[in-house]
Amino acid sequence: MFRGYRALFAPQGAVAFATSVALARLPMGMFPLSTAVLATGLHRSYALVGLGGAMAWITIAAGGPRQARLVDRYGQAKVAVPAALLAAVGAAGLLTVLYTDGPSWLYLVACAGSALGPNTGSLARARWAYLHKGDEAALHTAYAYEGVVDELGFVLGPVIAMGLIAASSATVAFVTAALLQLGGILLLATRRDTEPPAAGPTVARTADDSLRIRALGPLILMLCATGVVFGTTEITTMGFAASHGDKGSAGAVVSCYALGSLLSGLAFGLWRPRGSAVVRVRWALAAMALTLAPLMVAHTLPTVAAVLFVAGFATAPVISTSIGLVGQLVPESRMTEGFTWTTTGLVLGISMGSACGGWMVDHFAAGTGYQLPSLAALLALVLSVAVRPAAYQKAVTVP
Numbered sequence: 001m002f003r004g005y006r007a008l009f010a011p012q013g014a015v016a017f018a019t020s021v022a023l024a025r026l027p028m029g030m031f032p033l034s035t036a037v038l039a040t041g042l043h044r045s046y047a048l049v050g051l052g053g054a055m056a057w058i059t060i061a062a063g064g065p066r067q068a069r070l071v072d073r074y075g076q077a078k079v080a081v082p083a084a085l086l087a088a089v090g091a092a093g094l095l096t097v098l099y100t101d102g103p104s105w106l107y108l109v110a111c112a113g114s115a116l117g118p119n120t121g122s123l124a125r126a127r128w129a130y131l132h133k134g135d136e137a138a139l140h141t142a143y144a145y146e147g148v149v150d151e152l153g154f155v156l157g158p159v160i161a162m163g164l165i166a167a168s169s170a171t172v173a174f175v176t177a178a179l180l181q182l183g184g185i186l187l188l189a190t191r192r193d194t195e196p197p198a199a200g201p202t203v204a205r206t207a208d209d210s211l212r213i214r215a216l217g218p219l220i221l222m223l224c225a226t227g228v229v230f231g232t233t234e235i236t237t238m239g240f241a242a243s244h245g246d247k248g249s250a251g252a253v254v255s256c257y258a259l260g261s262l263l264s265g266l267a268f269g270l271w272r273p274r275g276s277a278v279v280r281v282r283w284a285l286a287a288m289a290l291t292l293a294p295l296m297v298a299h300t301l302p303t304v305a306a307v308l309f310v311a312g313f314a315t316a317p318v319i320s321t322s323i324g325l326v327g328q329l330v331p332e333s334r335m336t337e338g339f340t341w342t343t344t345g346l347v348l349g350i351s352m353g354s355a356c357g358g359w360m361v362d363h364f365a366a367g368t369g370y371q372l373p374s375l376a377a378l379l380a381l382v383l384s385v386a387v388r389p390a391a392y393q394k395a396v397t398v399p
Contacts, residue, residue: 004141005141005145007138007141008141008142008269012193013193013194016187016194017124017127017194018124020184020185020187021120021121021149021184022149023183024180024181024183025120025149025153025184026156026157026177026184027157027178028153029154029157029158030158030160030161030180031114031174032158033161033162034165034170034177035049035052035094035174037165037170038098038170038171042098042099051108052111055112056115057350057351059111059115060119061348061351063115063116064340064343065337065341065344067118067119067340068119068122068336068337068339069334069336069337071123071336071337072335072336072337073200075195076118077189078198079118080118080189081185081186081189084117084118084185085182086113086117087113087115087116087178088181089113090110090113090115090116091113091114091174091178092178093106093113094111094113095171096110114178117181117185119339121146121339122336122339122340122343123188124146124149125146125323125326125335125339126335126339127195128142129142129332129335130196136273137273140272140320140324141269141270143320143321143324144316144320145265145269146323147265147319147323148262148265148266148316151258151262151265154258155259155262160173160176161177196336199334216329216341216342218386218387219322219325219326219329219387220342220345221345222384223322223345223380224348225379225380225383226349226376226377227350227352227353228349228352228353228373229349229376231349231350231351231354231355231356231357232353232356232369232376233254233257233357233370233373234254234354235357235361236360236361236367237253237254237304238254239357239358239361239367239369240367241253242366243366244301253301256305256308257309257311259312260308260310260311260312260313261313261315264313264315264317265315265316265320268316268320269320277321277324277328278387278388280321281317281318281321281387284314284318287314288314288377288380289375289381291307291310291311291313291314292307292311292374295308295370295373298370318380322342323342325387326338326339326342349376353372357369357372
């Protein structure tokens, strides 16, 4: 039954590098919560905390692809380690600003600095692409597995952070997250046996290479619309729970979405894909739109939780299949950059969805924002029509 996962981890060093990356990704769910509790506890406003989070996301979106390009040219260890050290310095600066009651602009600069770390998901996917080059079945399992690791980070991260906050303090939770991120990257850097070879600083960039990167545009737009689904769902659920006098349950309700996605990812990794990846992602987006539609008429938190749990099963097929398309759209020498661009699309979509959903929470009746997720999934489905790797490959191979 688990033959696909056994084959995935069969290459020498695969388990070690995967463990290192998993450690480095736990802080994804730890930093937002520990930073918010720490900052508000030290008399900072929620608005400033929100601006700091936005600054971090902007830094990730703007700098991530450029950093990934350096990774492809010079190698993961040579770029990821300095980036992780810079992020650690930024995290230390953020703590210093908070404890010394420094100016707001310096707090925002520190938030940006703390977001300079490498995109660990892209590093991991590039390693899987190198280890299982040409093995579509193994890569399908790899991308599904990486989606599961992402969900675990977002589910377990806040739980670990809350446990540390309750047992000690928000400062301990924040420092632990920073050390896990840095330690995971340093451990990953020691696994040179699974690191993709660097293309080199003087590698030629052909016209076809540029065309391939531009061909990611439709896929990035599609994932941006998909990100809107996640952003609006989370913020609307927070407002919906607060309106029902049970604000504390919002995290548990949103976790039902992540749990459905996690279970789906595990099962999806065992399934042997058939046919075109583009067709599969369109079916998955249609399923996402259909399963999210009942949110429009949900009136209780248990109902919302049940709908999100079911809808979560469409998430893994959408994300992992979309990530798999990167290998068909970008050259091998720019694989990390390609993976990072897709992550950037998702991040931008989540940010836009969160902003739009938050505005609706403030200005409309509770739950009004639940009209958006299904519509955003439908928009992603429409945008997927422009994702045509087969047509692209034909275009660039004809003299």
